[in-house]
Amino acid sequence: MNRARSNPFNVAGMHGALILYTLIALFPVFVILINSFKTRKAIFREPLALPDAESFSMIGYQTVMKQGDFFLYFQNSMIVTVASLFFILLFGAMAAYALSEYRFKGNLLMGLYLALGIMIPIRIGTVAILEMMVATGLVNTLWALILVYTAQGLPLAVFILSEFMRQVSDDLKNAGRIDGLSEYTIFFRLVLPLVRPAMATVAVFNMIPIWNDLWFPLILAPAEETKTLTLGSQVFIGQFVTDWNAVLSALSMAILPVLILYVIFSRQLIRGITSGAVK
Amino acid sequence: MSTSRIRWHIVVFLAPAVLVYTAVMIFPLFNTLRLALYSEVDQTRIYVGLQNFRTLFFDPIWSEQFWNALGNNFWFFLIHMLVQNPIGIALAAILSHPRLRFAALYRSAIFIPTILSFVIVGFAWKLILSPIWGIAPSMLDFVGLKSLFAPWLGKEEYALTTLALVSVWQFVGIPMMLIYAALLSIPEEILEAGEIDGITGASAFWKIKLPLILPSIGIISILTFVGNFNAFDLIYAAQGALAGPDFSTDILGTFMYRTFFGFQLQLGDPHMGSAIAGAMFAIILVGVCIYLFGIQTRMRRYQL
Numbered sequence: 001m002n003r004a005r006s007n008p009f010n011v012a013g014m015h016g017a018l019i020l021y022t023l024i025a026l027f028p029v030f031v032i033l034i035n036s037f038k039t040r041k042a043i044f045r046e047p048l049a050l051p052d053a054e055s056f057s058m059i060g061y062q063t064v065m066k067q068g069d070f071f072l073y074f075q076n077s078m079i080v081t082v083a084s085l086f087f088i089l090l091f092g093a094m095a096a097y098a099l100s101e102y103r104f105k106g107n108l109l110m111g112l113y114l115a116l117g118i119m120i121p122i123r124i125g126t127v128a129i130l131e132m133m134v135a136t137g138l139v140n141t142l143w144a145l146i147l148v149y150t151a152q153g154l155p156l157a158v159f160i161l162s163e164f165m166r167q168v169s170d171d172l173k174n175a176g177r178i179d180g181l182s183e184y185t186i187f188f189r190l191v192l193p194l195v196r197p198a199m200a201t202v203a204v205f206n207m208i209p210i211w212n213d214l215w216f217p218l219i220l221a222p223a224e225e226t227k228t229l230t231l232g233s234q235v236f237i238g239q240f241v242t243d244w245n246a247v248l249s250a251l252s253m254a255i256l257p258v259l260i261l262y263v264i265f266s267r268q269l270i271r272g273i274t275s276g277a278v279k
Numbered sequence: 280m281s282t283s284r285i286r287w288h289i290v291v292f293l294a295p296a297v298l299v300y301t302a303v304m305i306f307p308l309f310n311t312l313r314l315a316l317y318s319e320v321d322q323t324r325i326y327v328g329l330q331n332f333r334t335l336f337f338d339p340i341w342s343e344q345f346w347n348a349l350g351n352n353f354w355f356f357l358i359h360m361l362v363q364n365p366i367g368i369a370l371a372a373i374l375s376h377p378r379l380r381f382a383a384l385y386r387s388a389i390f391i392p393t394i395l396s397f398v399i400v401g402f403a404w405k406l407i408l409s410p411i412w413g414i415a416p417s418m419l420d421f422v423g424l425k426s427l428f429a430p431w432l433g434k435e436e437y438a439l440t441t442l443a444l445v446s447v448w449q450f451v452g453i454p455m456m457l458i459y460a461a462l463l464s465i466p467e468e469i470l471e472a473g474e475i476d477g478i479t480g481a482s483a484f485w486k487i488k489l490p491l492i493l494p495s496i497g498i499i500s501i502l503t504f505v506g507n508f509n510a511f512d513l514i515y516a517a518q519g520a521l522a523g524p525d526f527s528t529d530i531l532g533t534f535m536y537r538t539f540f541g542f543q544l545q546l547g548d549p550h551m552g553s554a555i556a557g558a559m560f561a562i563i564l565v566g567v568c569i570y571l572f573g574i575q576t577r578m579r580r581y582q583l
Contacts, residue, residue, distance in 0.1 A: 010480075014373045018385045021370060024448070025389045028403045031414065047414050087299070095296035098289050110293065117304055119501075119567045121509040123532070124560045125307035127314055127539055127553045132307060151303035154296050183288040212396035214512040215532075219540065234398045234516060244412075247402065254399050262394050266387050273456040 029255060036060055036248040043244055060245030061253075064236070067246070070253060072225070073232030077257075080142050080228060081210050084149035085203050091150070092157030093165075093199065097187050099158065100165040101173070111162070117155030122148065123215060133220055140223040148216050153206040164198035165191065201272030204265050211258065229254060312560065315553035331554035345555070347526060348534040349562075351439055355530055356507040358443035359450075364499055366447070367454025368492075372484055374455070375462035386459070393452035401516030404445045408432055432517065435527040442528055446513050450506075454499045461495035462488060494578055501570040508563055511536060531559050 034050055035043045042055030049055070064070060099111050122129075129148060130139070138144040168191055176186045192199075217231040227235070233254040240246040262269075318327040335341050370389060374382050392400065407414050408431055416428040431441040465488060473479070473487050511532030514522055520542045522529035537545075539552025 011379075014376060014379060015381075017373060018370070018389075021366075022385055022388045025392050025451075028400075028407055029391065029395070031407060032399075032403050044412065047412060047417075091296040091299060094292040098292035102286070102289050104286070104289055110297070114296070114300060117300065119505060120308065120560070120563065121505060122304050122308075123509050123511070124556045124563075125304065125311045126535075127549045127556060128307035128310035129303065131310075131314075131549070132303075147299065147303050151300050154300050154304075158296060184291075187292070208394050212394075212398075214397055214515065215536075218515075230396045230398055233396075237398070237402055244406075247406070251399055251402055255395060258394050258396070259391070262391065266390070270383075270386065270390070270456065273460060 032248055032251050032255065036245070036252040038245075040245055043248070057245070060243075060247075060249030063240070063243060063246040064249045064253060067240070068232065068236045068250065069224070070229070070232065070236075070250075073227050073229040074257065076142060076226055077211055077229040080145045080149065081207060083142075083146045084153065084210050085206060087146065087150040088153035088157050088206055089199050089203060092154050092202065093161050093192060093195070094187070095154070096158045096161035096165050097191060100162040111158075114155055114158045117152070118159060122152045126215070126219060130219055140221050140226050142221065142226055144220040145216055145226075145228070148220065149206075149210045149213075153202075153210070156205070157202045160202055161195060161198055164195045168194050200268050204269045204272055207261070207265070208258070211261075229257070308560070311553045311556050314550055315557045318550050319548075331550055332557070335551065335554050335558065341551075344526065344529070344534060345558070348529045348531050351528065352508055352510075352530040354439060355443045355446070355510065356504060358440065359447060359503050359507055360500065362444065363447040363451050364454050364496070364503065367451050367499070368458050368496070370451070370455045371458035371462055372488070374459055386456075389455060390452035392449045395449070397449075397512035398516045400445060400449050401513050404448075405432060405517050408441070433524060435524050438518070438524060439528045442514060442517060445517070446510070449513075453502070457495055457499055458492055461492040465491055494575075497570065497574050497578060501567065504566045504570075505563055508559060508566070531555065531562075535559065 031047065035047060037051040037057065038055045039057040039059070042049070042051070042057075046055075051057075095114065099107060099114075133139045133144045138147070172190055173186055176190050181189070211228075212230055213228075214230050214234060217226075217228045218234075221227070222231065233250050236250050237247050240250070315331055316326060316328060317324050318331060319325075335345050373379070374386055376382075406412055410416065410428075410430045416425055419425045419428050429437065431437040469487060469491075470483060473483050478486055509532060510530060514528050514530060514533050515536070518528050520533060520537050520540075522533045522537075535552055535555040538555055539547055539549055541547030
């Protein structure tokens with residue numbers, strides 16, 4: 001390696017810059033987490049100190065558990081996210097297969113039509129979406145959210161998955177056809193298992209925006225039984241704005257599931273982004 | 280296989296995606312644009328043509344709010360372009376350095392804010408910047424700059440910039456990752472060829488790498504543009520639907536929400552809300568077209 005590219009002074013400077021920025025990125029999360037375990041007095045007296053035997057307190061978490069139905073909110077978020085991902089992947093993969101495998105009239109046009117939604121945010125259509133959900137009686141149900149997120153996720157899913165499906169070998173599919181397999185069997189048995197890594201990438205890309213969305217839960221499903229974790233914590237924090245213990249604990253509880261998901265999936269996510277799936 | 284016969288499996292494969300996408304995304308989009316041409320008088324819907332847009336752009340009360348939100352939105356976007364994207368590129372340039380230790384660790388840590396919800400980010404920063412809690416002033420005191428502290432989120436002249444910077448803090452991970460991916464795809468031979476010609480270190484970045492990653496920078500710019508002009512959550516979580524103080528943090532998303540859904544004593548007006556959505560749609564469309572036809576086609580792509 002060239003000397004200029006591994007100068008020790010440069011290396012120290014690079015680590016310095018990265019450490020500085022990492023601290024900036026993690027500091028707020030750290031402050032919220034440590035203070036959620038402290039007494040009210042300690043939160044204000046020494047906000048940057050770690051909780052110790054004297055200042056440790058779970059009072060905030062007790063309030064949250066008593067007042068907010070966080071378990072229900074969590075369950076709602078989970079249902080909406082998992083169901084939306086399932087439909088995005090299933091419908092997206094089917095459409096991507098049709099577009100990449102078969103030549104038919106209007107193939108290109110259909111691909112362009114489905115790709116429109118990559119750049120245009122679905123939020124623009126909110127007024128009519130709400131009207132439609134009211135008319136069909138889906139307002140304040142989790143189905144309203146699942147449908148919206150599925151529609152929102154499909155364009156990019158079709159785009160990414162059809163790129164990958166073009167790489168599946170034709171010989172394999174033709175061998176299946178010679179063996180008398182139906183087109184459906186070829187898709188579900190032969191092609192889907194081969195594009196599993198691409199499906200994981202699509203899933204991880206969609207998971208975080210769906211889980212964190214505030215706009216559609218606020219507008220389409222604000223009822224107590226259908227609140228998602230994001231909306232639930234927003235409302236809870238708004239009500240308890242002067243109870244710092246409760247607010248900090250609620251924030252920590254909202255951070256935790258996402259952080260766990262991130263730790264599990266961060267490799268997949270980063271590999272997905274860096275493999276150029278969104279180029 | 281005869282080409283005139285309908286091949287049903289193609290229909291079956293396409294139908295679910297096309298139906299859901301058309302019914303829940305494309306149809307409401309155009310229906311919203313159509314609703315913008317109507318108004319409600321005595322609980323009946325009547326066609327008023329472009330009247331809603333005239334109200335939005337020229338009526339003194341509406342237009343003041345609209346241009347305020349639009350101007351704020353441009354400022355919001357400008358800060359992202361000037362702060363978020365350069366920081367993202369710089370971090371990516373450092374991370375992509377060969378033989379840097381702990382690169383994966385830094386990368387994962389810096390990406391953490393991006394995965395948090397706006398609600399968490401909005402409230403966490405609100406608490407940290409709060410003069411009551413005193414974390415921000417005491418940290419400034421530590422470096423001897425306490426006199427600089429002001430309740431940033433509460434002051435009209437600083438609130439929008441502060442929120443834009445919070446949003447930058449949250450999303451810097453995205454440009455960082457995309458540029459990082461682009462930098463990794465530059466072949467080693469090109470850099471070595473540059474080294475032989477005496478181009479190393481910083482000048483290698485400016486003269487070789489930067490021109491090669493320009494297409495990625497273009498993609499990041501348009502993603503930032505679309506994301507910013509459709510932003511809502513962070514402002515709503517931190518400042519509420521009124522986008523205080525005195526509408527100084529109001530952007531198109533919060534303006535549309537307030538108009539369409541109503542707040543406090545003002546009733547919601549779906550038709551004016553649709554008109555604002557129509558304006559947002561036009562702005563995003565113009566931005567995307569400028570990118571697709573003005574920038575992307577003219578950018579030189581290098582065969583790697």
